[in-house]
Amino acid sequence: MQKMNMKTLSAMQTEVQSFKSIALSVDCVIFGFEKNKLKVLLIRSDMKKFLGKWSLLGDLVDPKEELDVAAIRVLKERTGLDNVFLEQVKTFGSLNRHPAGRVISVAYYALINIQNHKLKILDNELHWHDVNDITELAFDHIQILNASYEQLQRRVQEHPLAFSLLPKKFSLRDLQNVYEAILNIKLDRRNFRKKFFAMNFLVDIKEMEKNVPHRPGQLYNFNYTKYQKRKKSYVGIDF
Numbered sequence: 432m433q434k435m436n437m438k439t440l441s442a443m444q445t446e447v448q449s450f451k452s453i454a455l456s457v458d459c460v461i462f463g464f465e466k467n468k469l470k471v472l473l474i475r476s477d478m479k480k481f482l483g484k485w486s487l488l489g490d491l492v493d494p495k496e497e498l499d500v501a502a503i504r505v506l507k508e509r510t511g512l513d514n515v516f517l518e519q520v521k522t523f524g525s526l527n528r529h530p531a532g533r534v535i536s537v538a539y540y541a542l543i544n545i546q547n548h549k550l551k552i553l554d555n556e557l558h559w560h561d562v563n564d565i566t567e568l569a570f571d572h573i574q575i576l577n578a579s580y581e582q583l584q585r586r587v588q589e590h591p592l593a594f595s596l597l598p599k600k601f602s603l604r605d606l607q608n609v610y611e612a613i614l615n616i617k618l619d620r621r622n623f624r625k626k627f628f629a630m631n632f633l634v635d636i637k638e639m640e641k642n643v644p645h646r647p648g649q650l651y652n653f654n655y656t657k658y659q660k661r662k663k664s665y666v667g668i669d670f
Contacts, residue, residue, distance in 0.1 A: 456529075456536045457502045458489035458572065459517065460579035461510070463559055464596040465545035469612040470559040471576060473568070474509065477555060480530045481569035485560070487576065489536065502539040511551025517541045518586075520579045528571045540579040542587075544596045563615065587613050589667040591632070594653040602640055602648035603627070610670065618670055626668055632658055 461472040473485040488509045492501040502517050520538040528534065550557060562580060567573060587593055593609040607623050627633055633651045640647040658665070 452533055454532065454534045455492045456489055456534050457492055457498060457505055458487045458523075458536050458538050458575055459502055459506050459509075460487055460520070460538060460540040460576055461506070461512075461515075462540060462542045462562070462580075462583060463545040463548070464542070464609060464612060465559070467608040467612055469562045469615075470545065471562050471565065472510070472550075473558060473560050473565075474554075475556040476569040478530065478569070484567070484569040485565075486569035487572045491534075492537075498537055502537075506541070509552060509554075510557065512543075512548055515541050515543060515548065518582075520575075520582050523571060523575055525571060536575070538575045538579055540583060542583060542592060542596070584614055588669060590665075591653065591658060597653075599652060600636060600638065600650045602650055604645075604648050606651075614670060616670065623670075626670075630668070 463470045463472060472488065474488055476482065476484050476486040488505055490501070490505045490508070492498060496504075498519070499517070502519075503513070503515075506515060506517065507513050517539040518541070520540055522535060522537050524535040526533065528536070545559060562576075565573070565576065568576065587610065593606065593613065596609050597605055603624055606627070607618055607620065610623070611618055632654050634654050636650050636652055638650040640650060
C-alpha cells in the first residue's frame with residue numbers, strides 16, 4: 432500500500448505564508464423590522480468600480496482577529512450599534528468577487544427591531560431598504576443578501592426569533608405581521624392562531640389593545656420561562 436504524503440507543520444506554515452495575496456473579510460447583513468416591513472441596512476459604496484451603488488457593511492479581518500470579533504467590530508464602527516447577536520451564514524469565495532484581488536468573505540446576519548436600535552453613525556449614506564425592493568448591489572452582495580435571507584426564514588420557523596421584534600405586550604395581529612414580513616407570504620389567520628395556541632407559549636394578560644384603527648385585539652406575553660424548559664424538544668413551527 433502506498434504511503435500517504437502527509438505535510439509537516441513547517442511545510443504548512445511555509446505554504447500559508449506564501450498565500451499573501453488572499454485576504455479575508457466579513458460582511459454583515461443587518462435585517463430590521465419596522466412598520467410591518469422587513470428591511471436591510473445598506474451603505475453607499477465608495478469604491479470607484481461600484482461608486483454610487485449600495486452594499487452591505489463589511490471590512491477586512493485583521494490576521495490576529497477572530498471572525499466573530501471582526502463582525503462585531505464592523506457593525507460597531509459602521510453603525511455605532513452594539514449588543515446585537517450575529518449569526519454566521521456561509522463563506523463566499525468566487526475568484527473575481529472583489530476588484531482588489533482575491534478576497535474571501537464570511538457573511539453574518541442579525542435581526543433587530545429598528546425602533547429599539549437607533550443608528551448612531553450615518554456616514555456613507557447609511558439607510559434602511561425594504562428587502563423586497565432590492566434587485567442589485569455592489570460586489571456579490573446580492574448573493575450574500577439572498578443566502579442570509581433564506582437562513583433567516585429557516586431560523587424564524589425553527590426558533591421563536593420573531594418575539595424579539597415585538598413589545599412585551601402584543602396582539603396576535605402583531606405577531607402574524609412579523610411572520611408575514613419575514614417569510615414574505617400571506618398566512619391564514621385562523622390556522623396561524625391555532626398553531627401558536629397549540630404550542631402553549633402565549634400568556635393571556637387580560638388586556639386589550641388601545642388606540643388602534645381596527646377592532647382591538649387581546650394582548651399577550653411570550654412565556655420565555657416555559658420555552659426554555661421545552662427548548663430541547665421544541666421542533667419549531669412550519670407554515
